[in-house]
Amino acid sequence: MKILSSTISKLARMRLWRIENWSNNPVAVQREVLQHLVTSAQYTEIGRRYSFHKLFTIRDFKKTVPIHEYDDIKPYVQRMMEGEDNILWNTPIKWFAKSSGTTSDKSKFIPVSDESLKDNHFQASKDVLSNYYKNFPSSDLLTGKGLVVGGSHQISKVSDEIQYGDLSAILMQNSPFWGQWLRTPELSVALLDEWESKIEKLAQITANENVTSLAGVPTWTLLLLKRILEIKNAKTIKEVWPNLELYINGGVSFVPYKDQFDKIIGDKINYLEIYNASEGFIAGQEKPDDDGMVLFTEHGIFYEFMPVDEYGKKDPQTVGLKDVVIGKNYALVISTTGGLWRYLIGDTVQFTSLNPYKIKVTGRLKHYINAFGEELIVDNSDHAIAIAAEKTKAIINDYTAAPVYFSEKRNGGHEWLVEFEKEPDNHTAFIYELDIALKEINSDYEAKRYRDIALQLPIVHSLPKGTFTEWLRTKGKVGGQHKVPRLSNERTMIEEILSLVKK
Template sequence: MGIKAFLSKYLANFTVSKMENWKVNAPAAQEKVLKKLIKAAQNTAFGKDHQFQKINSYQEYKNLVPVHDYEDLRSYVDRVVSGEENVLWPGKPLYFAKTSGTTSGVKYIPISKQSMPEHIKAAKNALLCYIHETGKTDFLDGKLIFLQGSPKMDKKAGISFGRLSGIVANHVPAYLQKNRLPSYEVNCIEDWEQKVDAIVEETIHQDMRLISGIPPWCQMYFDRLIAKSGKKYIKDIFPNFKLFVYGGVNYEPYRARLQESLGFKIDSIETYPASEGFIAFQDSQKDKSLLLLADAGIFYEFIPTDEFFNEKQTRLSLGEIELNKNYAIILSTNAGLWAYSLGDTVKFVSKNPYKLLVTGRIKHYISAFGEHVIGEEVEQALLAVAQQEGVEITEFTVAPQVNPAVKGELPYHEWFIEFRQTPLDMSAFSLKVDEALQQKNIYYKDLISGKVLQPLIIRLLKPNSFINLMRAEGKLGGQNKVPRLANDRSLADKLEQYII
């Protein structure tokens, strides 16, 4: 056992013990976070505009600070981007995380000197919780790889900006730097496919023990490793590979193929980072839920998803949530985001401690006919049938077809699926998926039984359709993800060219 692995057990015990201080009463920890945030920002432009000096309770905060999306905050963010100080948070941001929005174009999310350490601490603590529970430290004695964006930064008004994963790459702790791959030069390659090929060359003969990244891009890395080496499984290339850390998308649609590529079952840790803040991570191998970080400079609010688009919304603090109910998650952060709608939906599965599952995106839904089908429902319906039928799926997305080409034909949900192994009877498979979705969503079931909709229709896509589309859109790799479903046909229409 190396010195890092040896010392990590002591650090893990200390960290987990310290986390218990806020885990046992997370709502109280949240009250302290809100008071601290308001006090720190009361003399900022936003704080003055929203009378922070008058706020002494969560109810007063709700009364004075409405829920915002990026467009609502844009006038403030633009002032920060132009170099003005004390706008959303005291001073200037340490970084801007550059992200792409579907309606806002490029977004600049501020990261402060107070919020940056929380990103690093959360990633570190996820590993320490794993060590504490399992006692496994071998992964620290070999090489670690983080498939991420370029660490090269640009500047706006003297403030560095780039992708979140690239920003974080500049803050990897010194004790991990010697173990870390890829090299800085390879990590700076902008073209994703060139970068993956260079990472393969640099890592194929190394003792890789921890691999981290978004599942579909890790799969691309594994595919190219196998092709380059001539081996059948990743275990034959990296026999000491111990731990897979992932986030950004639901792992389940990728699990079967990743496991097949690996050739063995591996421990994994799911994380929930966002440019706006590191929200949660899997703290136990015994269940898949994620521990909400209640003492990390973020105050959380929750809006029931069925109310989110209403003029009047119910805003709940952590202590007011109900289990197994879908909520849109709202953040106020120590980087100056206030009642900010993150766009994600979550449901809590535990209050002791507060643990959640990410269920989708609030804007990634289908409700063209009032059904309000969400990502969790389509994923679970498809994967359950695929498992029963022994079918493997590479990628998929769903969109409504409101105006069928055939006159008199009922509208339907159109599923674009890239199969790795196609069902023997596609009609039977489609009906089973439709029935499974009806069981998940009563409104959809009523529309089918009421002959408002016809059962879903599956379009088979050519191999690599989603990769080719992402490449054409300039969205291959990094933090880019394929939306599982949409209420419009912007993605669906582009995929029609790939239909078999």
């Protein structure tokens, strides 16, 4: 094990010169990526439809190829899942990531090519590891096991050759031999479908391993850690895994969960955020506490950034890296080696740095509250609820919020459903601190709260523990990368959850 981990760590460090190259020349690298994508796919169905062989500039590409959402590519994807080749990409697509980015009844199946696995997901993972070793050269990370709290894997009913599952499951299924060697537990357990029994088996097996790193969505990772403490009759995870040094998180903001992780782990470890979506591995923190994640520009993805006020227009405009500005909210548009072309991924991002380019995920295009012109995004709500929790000594498991519309009895407002791990010292004080934090963070919210004219004080419900998990279960979305949407501009979801509580 030590010989293998030593070899891998040396290879990771050797990658640093390549990282410096694309970090220092991102705009030029992006032009090369687009040229490679268009050239590779020129003889595919979509390549012929939009005459890829005639597209020699970014301007031509943007002028010729329209922006696509999932419904636009769904007919292509269905044909690909039935075994047709050369539709969106020029090599056979045998894997599809079942998107967990939505809790609706419909699933999205994102094509995952061999190129997107090798040149995007795995290469980006190596770069995260390389940067980690650059910042912590004496790390013993690879002397132990990595525990990934991932999703499930299913075989497509369409064909024995075509398979689909959560992205994490696809990555584990296709990871190189050394990745299998350094991971715990074995693949058959890691890819179990039934989440409750999976958590139990993960806990029973890994509680006795030398785990040095964790990765997964915070909510499900916390469930696993709590069960391990019960099994080992321990007060902190460091008592169980004394060599644990890194937790890699993504999928939702880590801000509301950090205090709870600090407490349950019991000693300082490093936290790194990554942005690894079903559509591609997009960015990762270079080092802990960085403001933003470094954008991966050489990894088979060409990026465009759509100002959010362009969304919904007939011909929405996008900008490239050289024209983005810090602090502006953009919808992310990508073209990839998986066969996505000017694809609107649905996430919104802001740049925190332009040298190098660093981003933070601020929410989803359809996950926000703007019922009264307050333009509340997930980044706002995550930080505000974390501040309120800190000031009232509360610990939060999860939350969601939606608008309360005007009625004869009251003005508008926001209704929050919060599942506390530890209730606030004073519930009323929590509401006021939440409101104050939102005003400080969001000037539009502050303006609408002026004298309660448009928005009244938030309504906050404290939910019984396990309510959000039960709601996810009703949607068939328990475990893996599934999560509760933080914000919604309509009340369907919040009414469903409240109805569960009243039963």
